[in-house]
Every structure is written in C-alpha cells, then in structure tokens.
Amino acid sequence: MIDLHLHTTYSDGSLTPTELLERAAVRCVEALAVTDHDTCAGNAEAAEAGARLGIEVISGVELSVAFEGVGLHLLGYGIDCITESAKKVFSRLEDARNDRLVKMICRLNELGAPISSEQVRKEAGGNIVGRLHIARLMVRKRLVPSLQAAFTQYLGRGGLAYIDRVRLTPEEAFEAIRDMGGVVVMAHPGVIERENPGVLDRALDCLLGLGLDGIEARYSRHTPEQTARYLEIADKHSLLSTGGSDFHSPTPERIEIGRGFGTLSVPYESFLALRRAVEAKRKLPLPS
Numbered sequence: 001m002i003d004l005h006l007h008t009t010y011s012d013g014s015l016t017p018t019e020l021l022e023r024a025a026v027r028c029v030e031a032l033a034v035t036d037h038d039t040c041a042g043n044a045e046a047a048e049a050g051a052r053l054g055i056e057v058i059s060g061v062e063l064s065v066a067f068e069g070v071g072l073h074l075l076g077y078g079i080d081c082i083t084e085s086a087k088k089v090f091s092r093l094e095d096a097r098n099d100r101l102v103k104m105i106c107r108l109n110e111l112g113a114p115i116s117s118e119q120v121r122k123e124a125g126g127n128i129v130g131r132l133h134i135a136r137l138m139v140r141k142r143l144v145p146s147l148q149a150a151f152t153q154y155l156g157r158g159g160l161a162y163i164d165r166v167r168l169t170p171e172e173a174f175e176a177i178r179d180m181g182g183v184v185v186m187a188h189p190g191v192i193e194r195e196n197p198g199v200l201d202r203a204l205d206c207l208l209g210l211g212l213d214g215i216e217a218r219y220s221r222h223t224p225e226q227t228a229r230y231l232e233i234a235d236k237h238s239l240l241s242t243g244g245s246d247f248h249s250p251t252p253e254r255i256e257i258g259r260g261f262g263t264l265s266v267p268y269e270s271f272l273a274l275r276r277a278v279e280a281k282r283k284l285p286l287p288s
Contacts, residue, residue, distance in 0.1 A: 001258040002266040004033040004058070004274065005075065005187070005216065005244020008046070009125060011036035011062075012132040014249040020257070021049035021057075023250065029258045031271045033060035033077060033244070038093040039128050040081040056271075058278060062187060063176065066167035067203050070196045073187035074170075074207075075216065075242070076177035078278030085179035089172075094128065096166035101129050107161035108134075108154065113143050131155045174210045183277045185214035185242050189230055190222040208237060213277060218243025218270070220260030240273055242266070 007013035008020050015023065017034055024032055032055060034046040043059040050057035059079050065072040080086065105117055115137055123140075124133040135150035144150045154161040168176065177184050186207055192200045204212075217230035218241070234241040243266035247257045255261060 001027065001029045002031050002268060002271045003029055003244050003247070003258045004031075004060070004077070004242050004266065004271065005035050005062075005219070005246045006032055006257065007036055007062075007246070007248045008034055008042045010034075010039055010042035011128050012130045012248060017042040017046035018049045020247075021046060021053055021055055024055060024257050025053040027256070027258050029055060030268065031056040031058070031275075032257075033058040033075075035060035035062040035075050035244070036128070037062050037130070038064065038097065039090055040079055040086070041090075041128070043079075043081060056275075058271075058274065061177075061182075063173045064165060064167045065170050065173045067170060067206060068199060070192070070199050070203075071165075071167060072170075072192060072203055074173050074177065075185040075187050076180065076182040077185065077242075077274055078281055079177060079180035079182035081180065083180055085176065089168075089176040089179075093166070093168075097129065100163050100165055101134075103163045104131070104134065104155070104161050107163070108138075111154070111160055113138065113154075113161075115141065115143075170206055170210055178211075181281050183213045183240070183274065183281055184211070185216055185240065186212060187216050188219045188221065188246065189215060189217075190219060190226045193226070194221075204233070212237075212239065214240030214242050214274070216243060217241040218264060218266050220245050220255045220264055240270070240277055242270055242274055 008017045034042050036042055040061045047057045058077050061076045063074045065074055120133050120137055121129055123137045135147045135155055138144045138150045189200055215230055215234050217227055217234055231241050245255050245260045247255050
C-alpha cells in the first residue's frame, strides 16, 4: 500500500510524524510521503520513524499557489530542506502565516471570542500554526460546538474571521521546489474542477509550461471517471501519475491512510516511478 499525500502536526494534521508512521505500519503501508503545508519540518522525524518501521519515506511538501485568483496546491517530492533557498521560502511563508494568525485572532476578539495568539500557539504545540489550531481552541473554550462550526461560522472561506492566506505564484513555487532539488506534482486536480470549474485546463497549461513533472491522478475524493481522465492526461504529457489520501486525522468515518474513503489504491509502480524521478533530480547539481 502506497500513500504520497499525508499531513502531520507540523501543519494541520493531528498526528506527529512518528505517530503517522506507526499508524501507517499497522495498515501495511510500504512507502509514503509527508507533505505538510508550506513546511518540511516533519520530514526528518518521518524518515527516522520510517527506517525503524521498515517504511520507505520520500521527503515532501505541499505549497499553496495562486493562479487567476484561484488557490492551487503543488506537491514537491524529494526535496532537500536544508538549502538556503528552502530556508528563505519557508521563513517567508511562516512570517505570512503568523501575520494571518494575528489578523484572524483580532477579528475573533472583535466578535467577542476571548482567545490570544499565545493560546493558539500553545494549542499547536510549538509547530506551524494554522486555522485548525484556532478551531480546536475555540471548541475547547466552548465558543463553538464543533470544529465544523468553527470553520463554517468563523474560519472557513466566507466566515466572519476569515483572512486569505499568502500564496506563491506558480513561478515562485516551481523555483522553490526546483532549488530544493524536488519533483513538482499538481495536487488533487479534481478539487480544482469541483471548486473552480473551467480553471483546470488553463492551470495545467501554465504548469506544463513551467516543467510540471506529475499529476495526482489517484486521490480520496476523485471519482473513477476523474481518475481515468487524469491518468490519460498524465500519459498524454508524459507525466508521473501519483496518488495519496490527503490524510489529516484518524477521526472515525474520515479519510484513512493508504485507503482514502476505502477505495483508494495507489500502485507500487507509481511510487517506483516517483522514486526514479527523485533520484534523477538528485544526480543534477542544485542551483547555487
């Protein structure tokens, strides 16, 4: 079993990298990638746990990109997180995230919610802070009945305290992943089609022009018809076809590692092809 799209407490997941790998091992996952949002801070812990548990781990990240006013996600695989360019881009994104946090908390305070930045950071446990941590704190303080209510009323797009995140341009995201020696894959194209009809083809054209390496054809929320179409796109443009669950939390009746909603199946060949692409990138000198 393969899963190339997973999140941990370093972004908006609820398991540490070690806990995630332990859960994956119980579910007979052979290889995976941790792809936290805008950070690769959990990759080293994941690799260490993978070595202990016999799971192959490819380093990863998920970057948010703005295209025609629409948010896209790009997955970077095989990245070297210690390059100067990596430190620079992740520092920039962390600063933007912290600024967003302060602005959202100010709005919540104006709406009568007594929470502070320090409380939210404590909720995050010292990791990257996101909306999920604000929502958890709001539930714990009984300001809302559930995480869903926190997002629907306050923190989701259109919510009373929502502030849009800073996103990279496609060019900036490609440069960042390339500077880290990584492979670039378009995440969950079906989500783009569902939320922004008509944008996918233009986005693909843009990303192909920048040197896109792959497309996440297999994904928890893709229909069989969508998966087949994205596999055709991958074949037409000689792209890698990857897949992953986008697992965040072990909540009952939610997405599970390796299986998605129960039918996700990423073939081992997809992982091997990605590993070969990563190895080929590593043979090239990193930009100075």
